[in-house]
Amino acid sequence: MAGPGMHSSPKIRIRGLHKSFGEKKVLDGIDLDVPEGTSFVIIGGSGSGKSVLLRCILGLITPDSGSIEIDGKDIVTATSRERAEMIGEIGMLFQNAALFDSLTVWENVAFGLLAPEPRARADRHPRLNRTDAKARAGEILAQVGLDPSVGDLSPAELSGGMQKRVGLARAIADRPEILFFDEPTTGLDPIMGAVIDGLIVDCVKKMGATAIAITHDMASAQRIGDEAAMLYHGRLIWQGAAASLMNSGNDMVNQFTHGYRDGPISMELRR
Amino acid sequence: MRGFDVERVAGYAVVRILSCHAAAAAGVFADSMNAISDVVRWIGRFVIFSMRGAGGVALFAAEGLSHVVRPPYYGRVFAAALLDTGFLSLPVVALTALFSGGVIALQSYTGFAQYHAQSAIANIVVLAVTRELGPVLAGLMVAGRVGAAMAAEIGTMRVTDQIDALTTLRTNPMKYLVTPRLLAGLIALPFLVMVADVLGVAGGFTVAVVKLGFAPNSYITATLNALTIEDVTVGLVKAAVFGFIITLMGCYYGYNSRGGAEGVGSSTTSAVVAASILLLAFDYLLTDLFFAQ
Numbered sequence: 001m002a003g004p005g006m007h008s009s010p011k012i013r014i015r016g017l018h019k020s021f022g023e024k025k026v027l028d029g030i031d032l033d034v035p036e037g038t039s040f041v042i043i044g045g046s047g048s049g050k051s052v053l054l055r056c057i058l059g060l061i062t063p064d065s066g067s068i069e070i071d072g073k074d075i076v077t078a079t080s081r082e083r084a085e086m087i088g089e090i091g092m093l094f095q096n097a098a099l100f101d102s103l104t105v106w107e108n109v110a111f112g113l114l115a116p117e118p119r120a121r122a123d124r125h126p127r128l129n130r131t132d133a134k135a136r137a138g139e140i141l142a143q144v145g146l147d148p149s150v151g152d153l154s155p156a157e158l159s160g161g162m163q164k165r166v167g168l169a170r171a172i173a174d175r176p177e178i179l180f181f182d183e184p185t186t187g188l189d190p191i192m193g194a195v196i197d198g199l200i201v202d203c204v205k206k207m208g209a210t211a212i213a214i215t216h217d218m219a220s221a222q223r224i225g226d227e228a229a230m231l232y233h234g235r236l237i238w239q240g241a242a243a244s245l246m247n248s249g250n251d252m253v254n255q256f257t258h259g260y261r262d263g264p265i266s267m268e269l270r271r
Numbered sequence: 272m273r274g275f276d277v278e279r280v281a282g283y284a285v286v287r288i289l290s291c292h293a294a295a296a297a298g299v300f301a302d303s304m305n306a307i308s309d310v311v312r313w314i315g316r317f318v319i320f321s322m323r324g325a326g327g328v329a330l331f332a333a334e335g336l337s338h339v340v341r342p343p344y345y346g347r348v349f350a351a352a353l354l355d356t357g358f359l360s361l362p363v364v365a366l367t368a369l370f371s372g373g374v375i376a377l378q379s380y381t382g383f384a385q386y387h388a389q390s391a392i393a394n395i396v397v398l399a400v401t402r403e404l405g406p407v408l409a410g411l412m413v414a415g416r417v418g419a420a421m422a423a424e425i426g427t428m429r430v431t432d433q434i435d436a437l438t439t440l441r442t443n444p445m446k447y448l449v450t451p452r453l454l455a456g457l458i459a460l461p462f463l464v465m466v467a468d469v470l471g472v473a474g475g476f477t478v479a480v481v482k483l484g485f486a487p488n489s490y491i492t493a494t495l496n497a498l499t500i501e502d503v504t505v506g507l508v509k510a511a512v513f514g515f516i517i518t519l520m521g522c523y524y525g526y527n528s529r530g531g532a533e534g535v536g537s538s539t540t541s542a543v544v545a546a547s548i549l550l551l552a553f554d555y556l557l558t559d560l561f562f563a564q
Binding site for chain 1: 342343351424427428431432433435436438439440441442443
């Protein structure tokens with residue numbers, strides 16, 4: 001949707017992205033520019049291709065065609081080493097937090113700090129020893145509103161909201177340049193959802209990171225996003241300011257954001 | 272007219288019967304051809320499925336092993352896998368070997384006593400334990416305990432996005448999850464089998480001395496005389512192969528889990544079944560390779 005030239009050098013630039021699983025077209029020609037320092041929200045119904053789009057950008061799924069450039073480098077055609085370095089600049093908060101069960105909370109948070117660095121990053125981010133990494137994990141846990149003593153617990157001992165916070169702490173621990181959020185408030189009560197959104201905004205603004213969040217929580221989308229777009233049947237059908245999501249002037253977006261049963265979007269229900 | 276009618280009717284009837292037979296025969300032929308083509312199609316699908324599966328496992332194993340010579344290394348993960356595969360499997364392997372050695376002594380006494388060949392019992396026990404029962408029983412026990420646990424753990428990581436999370440944290444999942452476990456299986460099983468060998472022979476000794484009235488010194492002497500380095504070495508080689516197979520199956524099925532809890536459950540079952548069958552098949556192949564005249 002974003003026209004070329006809208007920003008001179010977008011942090012993330014996607015052109016003609018297609019992905020199908022068998023007969024099902026999930027992404028059908030996505031064009032998108034995400035300027036540096038922007039918090040971009042993608043909304044859309046279940047199965048509209050939001051998660052697949054995010055996983056394509058992360059290099060976890062290979063698209064059928066199209067290009068995904070991060071800082072001008074195409075992740076699709078990059079070598080595995082280059083791709084690993086590019087993914088190393090991205091922090092990700094997964095929908096269910098995806099914390100490692102076999103590690104303690106602080107080991108989860110510090111996982112990226114303890115991971116062996118590719119040579120290109122090693123100069124900027126020296127690898128920490130376990131003592132320093134644990135101390136750093138405590139600081140990051142405090143940043144997301146958790147007591148550092150939580151660090152010695154296992155992820156299974158935490159509530160859903162605490163797990164999301166730990167997932168957020170893990171995503172920002174290595175100060176990545178890009179942050180992805182996959183349904184950050186799903187499964188949380190409205191207050192905890194607002195708390196997580198607030199933490200996301202704080203972290204993104206403080207770090208000056210470029211962020212992409214996918215969600216179908218409208219309140220969350222407006223809290224997190226500067227810009228927003230709607231994905232429907234594998235295509236971006238609208239893009240604009242996140243603040244205008246509830247009065248976009250687009251019938252499909254209106255139906256989706258207000259939750260109207262009748263409208264141009266018909267649910268595929270079998271009777 | 273009447274005769275003519277009869278002939279016509281009879282002729283018509285014959286033609287009808289013949290055409291019916293021809294149609295029926297054609298139908299039977301078509302059915303047979305369909306059945307044959309169904310069988311051929313089924314065999315074709317099975318062969319393609321098997322080849323694809325074997326190729327997938329081979330590539331997975333090659334990639335897992337390739338990281339052995341490519342740093343970085345995850346020493347903590349390897350140590351944890353070694354502890355789990357080796358040390359924590361000791362009780363179950365030890366008990367299995369102890370009782371199996373005793374059972375062999377008892378059963379072979381029942382058979383050999385008829386021919387006054389009881390003196391061969393020590394030979395039988397030590398040969399059976401070091402060549403076959405030690406590696407095979409330890410392997411099957413570890414397949415049930417460790418192979419299932421690996422498939423369940425890695426499968427759960429797959430369906431809860433933890434493996435994708437590893438990638439986003441600059442960690443190669445194969446290097447972090449698979450390679451340390453393959454190495455642990457390769458190293459831990461021979462040690463477990465050494466313990467199983469000792470305890471299996473001890474089980475046979477205990478039954479022979481306590482229950483069957485053998486003299487301890489003569490039983491030990493007979494055991495030492497029958498024991499060869501080759502038997503023990505081949506048993507340990509088998510153990511290393513079995514350890515690799517068990518951890519490979521656990522990692523492969525876990526890594527390729529799909530579809531939530533049910534998918535993880537079926538991956539776990541597949542890992543144990545595949546490991547057990549491959550283990551017995553490779554036992555035969557290795558026995559044939561090392562001991563066939």
